[in-house]
Amino acid sequence: MILSSKNLLPFKFPTSFWGSFGPAVGAFVVTAIVYGKNGLTKLLKSLIQLKSSARNYLFALFLIVAVYAATVLITY
Numbered sequence: 436m437i438l439s440s441k442n443l444l445p446f447k448f449p450t451s452f453w454g455s456f457g458p459a460v461g462a463f464v465v466t467a468i469v470y471g472k473n474g475l476t477k478l479l480k481s482l483i484q485l486k487s488s489a490r491n492y493l494f495a496l497f498l499i500v501a502v503y504a505a506t507v508l509i510t511y
Contacts (some may be wrong), residue, residue, distance in 0.1 A: 463478070
């Protein structure tokens, strides 16, 4: 989205930054309607459940920051 907003790509992303949260919001709304409060609680617990080592999570976070930093450097 950053590269597209700087006209560095031959196409435009149809969503904004805030619009990219739409699928997550939709998941919470549908879960609340279909399964109620217990379903929301179960969904939220599954989001924070750690299934890998801390090293893998730190690597993933570092990778996201590195890709973002590379994108910013490319745009400037």
